[in-house]
Amino acid sequence: xxxxxxxxxxxxxxxxxxxxxxxxxxxxxxxxxxxxxxxxxxxxxxxxxxxxxxxxxxxxxxxxxxxxxxxxxxxxxxxxxxxxxxxxxxxxxxxxxxxxxxxxxxxxxxxxxxxx
Amino acid sequence: xxxxxxxxxxxxxxxxxxxxxxxxxxxxxxxxxxxxxxxxxxxxxxxxxxxxxxxxxxxxxxxxxxxxxxxxxxxxxxxxxxxxxxxxxxxxxxxxxxxxxxxxxxxxxxx
Numbered sequence: 001x002x003x004x005x006x007x008x009x010x011x012x013x014x015x016x017x018x019x020x021x022x023x024x025x026x027x028x029x030x031x032x033x034x035x036x037x038x039x040x041x042x043x044x045x046x047x048x049x050x051x052x053x054x055x056x057x058x059x060x061x062x063x064x065x066x067x068x069x070x071x072x073x074x075x076x077x078x079x080x081x082x083x084x085x086x087x088x089x090x091x092x093x094x095x096x097x098x099x100x101x102x103x104x105x106x107x108x109x110x111x112x113x114x115x116x
Numbered sequence: 117x118x119x120x121x122x123x124x125x126x127x128x129x130x131x132x133x134x135x136x137x138x139x140x141x142x143x144x145x146x147x148x149x150x151x152x153x154x155x156x157x158x159x160x161x162x163x164x165x166x167x168x169x170x171x172x173x174x175x176x177x178x179x180x181x182x183x184x185x186x187x188x189x190x191x192x193x194x195x196x197x198x199x200x201x202x203x204x205x206x207x208x209x210x211x212x213x214x215x216x217x218x219x220x221x222x223x224x225x226x227x
Contacts, residue, residue: 004159033215042203042217043160056214091159093215104150105215107159 002026004108006092012114018080021111025073025094031055033105034067034077035091043091049075079113087115119143120204125222128198134191136221138204141185147208149180150215151189153200160203160217163189194225 005024013019025032031050035043046065047057051072060067064083069075079086089110095103121139128134140149148167152160164171164178166187171178177190191198203220 035217040219042201042219045214045216048214093159104162104165105152105160106162109157109159 006108016081023092029094134194
């Protein structure tokens with residue numbers, strides 16, 4: 001079974017530039033998450049999708065971050081304009097929707113962003 | 117926000133059992149306890165989860181206290197490859213529930 005795919009693995013940009021990260025979840029997984037992980041910290045949830053609808057984006061800095069999941073499969077996370085503090089690993093995860101039960105998250109390897 | 121408390125770091129001798137504690141004193145009746153680990157430069161990896169009963173799989177055992185306010189992840193025979201950050205997470209089962217990660221426990225397995 002193919003895992004969660006993310007690209008690019010690494011990206012270096014200047015502050016105020018824009019960047020986009022792509023995620024392809026595991027086939028059949030309706031729920032998709034984007035997390036931000038700053039060095040030395042645990043992953044922080046940015047946004048959660050179920051199919052192509054947003055379930056939770058309360059921690060997404062909407063003035064500069066945007067995310068979409070057209071057709072309920074692939075997702076793109078964009079940062080525009082980037083700030084120095086956006087330097088982090090951006091993790092994508094997916095899970096099955098398990099009504100009343102416990103669905104585990106499957107993570108990709110992440111996209112490491114360095115903002116100079 | 118994370119609802120769990122874990123020690124920031126622990127050491128364990130190779131071949132011995134690693135016991136990683138987690139406090140979740142405000143856990144609700146419908147919340148599961150999950151454990152994930154993150155090896156350097158990789159995404160977090162699922163280990164195990166449980167609701168009330170103790171659970172065991174090929175990777176680890178999860179012991180949940182009767183009052184469910186704390187739990188322990190047990191790696192029965194730690195190897196060098198178990199060196200990682202271990203996250204304990206509580207998560208409700210209702211629609212829209214999220215996984216909130218804390219800062220985890222950095223486990224170092226010593227040869």
